[in-house]
Amino acid sequence: MQFETGHAHIDEHHEELFNLTSMLDHAVLSCRRTELNPIIQFLEHYSVDHFHEEETVMKNNDYIGYALHKAEHEKFKSLIYDLRQLYDTNKPSAHIIFFIRKIIDQLMIHIKTIDIGIKDLPKAST
Numbered sequence: 001m002q003f004e005t006g007h008a009h010i011d012e013h014h015e016e017l018f019n020l021t022s023m024l025d026h027a028v029l030s031c032r033r034t035e036l037n038p039i040i041q042f043l044e045h046y047s048v049d050h051f052h053e054e055e056t057v058m059k060n061n062d063y064i065g066y067a068l069h070k071a072e073h074e075k076f077k078s079l080i081y082d083l084r085q086l087y088d089t090n091k092p093s094a095h096i097i098f099f100i101r102k103i104i105d106q107l108m109i110h111i112k113t114i115d116i117g118i119k120d121l122p123k124a125s126t
Helices: 006-030 033-060 066-088 093-113
Strands: none
Touching: 006 033, 006 093, 033 066, 033 093, 066 093
8 A cells, every 4th residue: 555654553443444335336326324334333333443543652652743633533533423423323324335435535634644644663572
């Protein structure tokens, strides 16, 4: 992947996110609202597990951009919470699909512009 951070597990998570677009395309083509829930669940878990892992790497290395990075993560968590509310209150699928696409796009930009900053931090030994 062109935007690897060099942290294997974090890069694997990023790759999963890039693949989420295909999952969204499949959900749209299926015309089944229930196909959107696994995408939302993925984003919910991603925003907890992945963000925690990134933040831990940053904290452990006194990363100068930690505060900005954490603030970005909190914005995403808020967006994903709003997405869940849209789904759970039966808002139109088109709105949910648009919102998911918007979050995925913003996360991809985040990876390419913000996450790439941890590239030079020491890697965890395996």
